[in-house]
Amino acid sequence: MKESKDDLMDIKKTHDIGTLSPSMKGQKVVVGGWVEDLRELGKLTFLTLRDVTGVSQIVVAGTENLQQVKDLTRQSVVQITGAVQESKARDFAYEIKAEKVEILSRAIHPLPIDPLGRLESGIDNRLNARALDLRNQKTASIFKIRHNTLLCIRKVLTDRGFLEVNTPKIIGSASEGGANLFSLKYFDKQAYLAQSPQLYKEQLTLGLERIFEISSFYRAEKSHTVRHLTEFTSVDIESAFMDYTDVMEILEQLIVSVFEHVEKTCIQEQKNLGIEIRKPKTPFDRVTYRQAIEELGKQGLALSFGDDLLDSHLRKLGEIHPGFYFLTEWPLKLKPFYIHEKEDDIEVSKSFDLQYGYLELSSGGRRLHDPVKIKARLLEQGLDPVQFEDHLRAFDWGMPPHSGWGLGLDRLMTVLTQIDNVREVVLYPRDPERLFP
Amino acid sequence: MKESKDDLMDIKKTHDIGTLSPSMKGQKVVVGGWVEDLRELGKLTFLTLRDVTGVSQIVVAGTENLQQVKDLTRQSVVQITGAVQESKARDFAYEIKAEKVEILSRAIHPLPIDPLGRLESGIDNRLNARALDLRNQKTASIFKIRHNTLLCIRKVLTDRGFLEVNTPKIIGSASEGGANLFSLKYFDKQAYLAQSPQLYKEQLTLGLERIFEISSFYRAEKSHTVRHLTEFTSVDIESAFMDYTDVMEILEQLIVSVFEHVEKTCIQEQKNLGIEIRKPKTPFDRVTYRQAIEELGKQGLALSFGDDLLDSHLRKLGEIHPGFYFLTEWPLKLKPFYIHEKEDDIEVSKSFDLQYGYLELSSGGRRLHDPVKIKARLLEQGLDPVQFEDHLRAFDWGMPPHSGWGLGLDRLMTVLTQIDNVREVVLYPRDPERLFP
Numbered sequence: 001m002k003e004s005k006d007d008l009m010d011i012k013k014t015h016d017i018g019t020l021s022p023s024m025k026g027q028k029v030v031v032g033g034w035v036e037d038l039r040e041l042g043k044l045t046f047l048t049l050r051d052v053t054g055v056s057q058i059v060v061a062g063t064e065n066l067q068q069v070k071d072l073t074r075q076s077v078v079q080i081t082g083a084v085q086e087s088k089a090r091d092f093a094y095e096i097k098a099e100k101v102e103i104l105s106r107a108i109h110p111l112p113i114d115p116l117g118r119l120e121s122g123i124d125n126r127l128n129a130r131a132l133d134l135r136n137q138k139t140a141s142i143f144k145i146r147h148n149t150l151l152c153i154r155k156v157l158t159d160r161g162f163l164e165v166n167t168p169k170i171i172g173s174a175s176e177g178g179a180n181l182f183s184l185k186y187f188d189k190q191a192y193l194a195q196s197p198q199l200y201k202e203q204l205t206l207g208l209e210r211i212f213e214i215s216s217f218y219r220a221e222k223s224h225t226v227r228h229l230t231e232f233t234s235v236d237i238e239s240a241f242m243d244y245t246d247v248m249e250i251l252e253q254l255i256v257s258v259f260e261h262v263e264k265t266c267i268q269e270q271k272n273l274g275i276e277i278r279k280p281k282t283p284f285d286r287v288t289y290r291q292a293i294e295e296l297g298k299q300g301l302a303l304s305f306g307d308d309l310l311d312s313h314l315r316k317l318g319e320i321h322p323g324f325y326f327l328t329e330w331p332l333k334l335k336p337f338y339i340h341e342k343e344d345d346i347e348v349s350k351s352f353d354l355q356y357g358y359l360e361l362s363s364g365g366r367r368l369h370d371p372v373k374i375k376a377r378l379l380e381q382g383l384d385p386v387q388f389e390d391h392l393r394a395f396d397w398g399m400p401p402h403s404g405w406g407l408g409l410d411r412l413m414t415v416l417t418q419i420d421n422v423r424e425v426v427l428y429p430r431d432p433e434r435l436f437p
Numbered sequence: 438m439k440e441s442k443d444d445l446m447d448i449k450k451t452h453d454i455g456t457l458s459p460s461m462k463g464q465k466v467v468v469g470g471w472v473e474d475l476r477e478l479g480k481l482t483f484l485t486l487r488d489v490t491g492v493s494q495i496v497v498a499g500t501e502n503l504q505q506v507k508d509l510t511r512q513s514v515v516q517i518t519g520a521v522q523e524s525k526a527r528d529f530a531y532e533i534k535a536e537k538v539e540i541l542s543r544a545i546h547p548l549p550i551d552p553l554g555r556l557e558s559g560i561d562n563r564l565n566a567r568a569l570d571l572r573n574q575k576t577a578s579i580f581k582i583r584h585n586t587l588l589c590i591r592k593v594l595t596d597r598g599f600l601e602v603n604t605p606k607i608i609g610s611a612s613e614g615g616a617n618l619f620s621l622k623y624f625d626k627q628a629y630l631a632q633s634p635q636l637y638k639e640q641l642t643l644g645l646e647r648i649f650e651i652s653s654f655y656r657a658e659k660s661h662t663v664r665h666l667t668e669f670t671s672v673d674i675e676s677a678f679m680d681y682t683d684v685m686e687i688l689e690q691l692i693v694s695v696f697e698h699v700e701k702t703c704i705q706e707q708k709n710l711g712i713e714i715r716k717p718k719t720p721f722d723r724v725t726y727r728q729a730i731e732e733l734g735k736q737g738l739a740l741s742f743g744d745d746l747l748d749s750h751l752r753k754l755g756e757i758h759p760g761f762y763f764l765t766e767w768p769l770k771l772k773p774f775y776i777h778e779k780e781d782d783i784e785v786s787k788s789f790d791l792q793y794g795y796l797e798l799s800s801g802g803r804r805l806h807d808p809v810k811i812k813a814r815l816l817e818q819g820l821d822p823v824q825f826e827d828h829l830r831a832f833d834w835g836m837p838p839h840s841g842w843g844l845g846l847d848r849l850m851t852v853l854t855q856i857d858n859v860r861e862v863v864l865y866p867r868d869p870e871r872l873f874p
Contacts (some may be wrong), residue, residue, distance in 0.1 A: 010680075011678050011679070011680055011838045012678065012679065012680065012683060013678050016598065032677070032678045032837070034835050034837075051646060052598075052644075052645055052646035052647070053598070075834060075835040076835050077835050077836070077837045077838075079678075104806075104837060104838055105806055105807075105835055105836050105837060105838070106835075107833065107834055107835035108833040108834075111834060112830075112834075115834075129830070129831075129834070130640070131640040131641060131643040131644055131831040131834060132643065132644070132831070132834040132835075133644070134641065134643065134644020134645055135643070135644050135835075139644070140644060140645065143600060143602065143645060144600060146601075147595075147600040147601050147602075150601055151591070151595060151601075154588070154591065158584075158588060161453065161489075161490070163580060163581060163584040164583075164584045164587055164588075165580065165584075165864055166653065166670055166863070166864065167864060167865060168653075168668055168864075168865045168867055169606070169653050169668065170619075170655070170667070170668050170867055170872070171872075172872035172873045173873070182607075182621050182622075182623070183621065183622070184619050184620065184621035184622075184630070185619075185620070185621075186619070186667075186872055187657070187659070187869050189872055191872055193621070200864070200865065203567070203568040203874075204568060204571065204864070206568040206569065206571065206572070207489075207568055207569070207570070207571020207572050207576070207577060208489055208571055208577065208580060209488060209489035210489065215652070215653070216603065216605075216606055216652070216653075218607070220624070222624070230607070230623075231605055231606065231607050233603055240469070241448050241449065241450050241469045241516075242448070242449065243447075243448055243449065246449060369541075369542055370542075390873050390874040391874070393549075393566070394566075394568040394569070396544065396545040397512060397544055397545075397548060397549075397552075397566070397568060397569040398471050398512040398513055398514050398542055398543075398544040398569075398572075399514070399542050400469070400471075400514045400541060400542060401448045401514075401541055401542070426603070427602055427603065427604060427605075427637070427641070428604060428605045428637065430605055430607055432624050435607070435608075435609035435623055435626055435628055436609045436610075436827055437640075437827040437828070
């Protein structure tokens with residue numbers, strides 16, 4: 001049985017539940033939400049009604065109204081017109097005495113997952129029913145924190161004079177080496193999905209000086225870890241007249257601001273998730289690559305300068321440096337062609353990763369702005385400068401020295417929420433197996 | 438001759454030029470920027486130096502410093518260490534007496550376009566040299582206004598309780614009919630680029646109630662007009678417990694807020710563009726489709742109920758209703774399957790477009806939330822409900838009544854900046870011919 005009574009009905013709420021309080025006793029309100037619970041008690045039925053802002057108790061009495069809620073399923077959508085009154089219930093400071101009960105939409109049981117989270121469901125079942133999973137207050141809290149994180153990032157960068165830009169995601173050449181790009185047919189041409197805004201953001205420093213972008217990017221990598229997605233959200237900045245140490249400081253201050261902002265604004269969300277967000281200690285450790293391989297050597301993991309750090313090495317370093325730390329000055333040959341060398345140690349790059357324990361959150365550095373050097377580096381790395389002609393032209397037009405970084409928003413969200421799997425903090429994650437819903 | 442002297446040099450500015458003033462007389466500063474002009478006068482050379490915040494006069498004297506700027510090309514990047522002093526020049530309230538001049542990057546002439554805009558270049562040449570084009574203050578102003586527009590939109594929607602979300606752009610089924618989708622190979626599967634977040638945002642009202650997204654979307658349409666791009670930025674909202682008239686009001690208030698915000702915060706940018714942004718008159722006209730065809734009939738353009746409005750019709754309506762107006766209550770059969778009918782006139786839909794003259798900026802409406810009705814509409818429109826199974830499942834989980842709209846940000850930017858071609862307000866536009874840079 002499926003029915004809906006939306007026709008000719010005014011569906012506008014007068015109040016979000018979160019804005020109601022016992023002081024509004026006697027006031028008439030219209031609220032709407034989802035029935036979380038439903039208990040008959042003598043001639044009354046009590047509904048627990050939740051909307052995105054809070055939860056309230058509804059008291060239903062009278063033949064007609066009781067008839068309405070008689071067969072009502074949990075998670076159905078109702079609209080209640082009624083008056084605020086004191087409540088005798090232990091869990092509620094006030095309740096709403098229903099004058100009118102309207103069923104807007106009936107939930108059909110059995111539901112694929114328990115939206116209250118009392119019965120735990122596996123991540124795959126939850127993602128397959130993501131819309132319903134968001135009725136679980138733990139899940140909803142993740143995305144409220146995500147919203148506040150984005151808000152804070154934009155505010156901090158705007159306050160520091162960065163302009164938000166949108167660069168193209170459909171690109172004509174396989175930039176940055178071309179590995180792991182999704183390709184598509186663009187009318188009669190071949191195109192690719194951008195895996196970062198790297199080349200565009202560098203060019204933009206020439207005109208806009210300090211820019212940032214927050215957007216989805218794409219990597220066609222068959223990774224099956226808890227920290228890789230094929231579609232991910234990246235926060236990117238690039239700034240003229242800054243060295244790598246300058247943008248590291250911006251990154252550190254940004255991370256701290258995000259933690260402070262979320263700690264203060266997302267109090268209920270922290271409770272729902274059972275976490276306490278605390279501002280990280282500053283300054284973050286700065287560990288050079290040379291220091292890192294020395295530390296690893298002492299732990300019996302022998303590495304030579306130039307060796308890449310594997311997951312096992314990063315896990316060991318994460319034990320030595322728990323929390324946030326910068327891993328700096330990597331061997332130049334491990335870094336992309338656009339990264340600048342140190343002037344006094346040319347095998348070393350002006351680069352850094354921001355780590356949280358073993359997890360890489362961000363990567364950045366000073367960039368080359370001399371096209372002659374870039375061409376040499378492209379050849380060294382087996383790349384064809386002709387493929388980069390469009391990009392390299394801009395370096396003849398007054399390219400300033402510049403630095404920047406990219407920060408994986410989804411990974412940052414796993415750190416903030418203390419959740420391991422990046423799929424939990426993305427609404428509809430994409431990985432090699434998951435393309436639906 | 439190509440050289441760069443960045444090595445071992447501290448490239449950090451102490452001040453943006455826009456923060457300097459005559460009151461800082463005697464203060465030592467380090468500024469960096471691009472040389473716009475260069476004049477020798479006796480034993481002095483005067484540079485006009487611009488950064489993203491402003492422009493200043495630099496006075497260069499002394500053998501060594503004069504030698505540095507002797508062959509300097511315009512648009513080269515320099516860093517100046519010097520002291521603020523009074524200026525006798527008519528155009529400058531102060532100037533900087535250079536103690537040290539450092540050339541960070543030389544511009545190689547001839548440049549592909551005149552970055553000062555004194556010689557006008559065609560849009561194609563400008564887009565091919567977009568980074569340089571951003572040194573034209575008119576162009577830079579467009580993107581400063583764009584940044585402020587985005588800022589204002591996010592603030593208004595956040596203040597009204599909307600959460601920002603990110604929905605996937607790689608989608609597994611050809612939703613909304615499937616016409617004009619870019620397709621790509623997703624490992625061993627077929628995938629598409631999303632042309633809107635429509636289905637996701639509707640589902641999300643079930644858990645998050647009020648959500649918005651600002652993102653790039655994709656349309657594989659061979660349009661060659663000044664208002665179509667294949668990659669465009671869309672602002673989308675969706676809200677539970679709202680009817681179409683409610684989200685129309687939100688849209689109207691949002692537009693007004695954007696105009697007010699940009700009017701106040703982008704004063705120099707309006708001067709650069711030679712425009713005056715003024716808050717539009719409210720309320721916007723609400724013209725029903727039936728009224729519109731009546732108005733067109735009086736102008737000799739005979740239409741019957743159900744006929745779509747062509748460009749020529751919209752141009753005529755734009756003459757009758759200049760500026761912003763809503764075109765409402767379109768025939769249901771002209772609207773997508775998810776649009777709700779009017780209860781008292783079932784051939785008519787609860788829908789609207791926001792027009793600016795002939796230009797469609799936004800489209801929205803009340804959505805169906807009864808899956809039985811949606812399935813019937815899908816079949817009517819020749820679509821296969823099986824293709825929408827993933828989506829329709831969510832309608833059994835307590836789907837609230839909901840409404841929303843999508844707003845073309847790039848088109849809104851053309852209205853704000855009073856520029857006709859949407860390519861001007863997008864950094865790296867994509868159309869059927871343009872895939873580079």
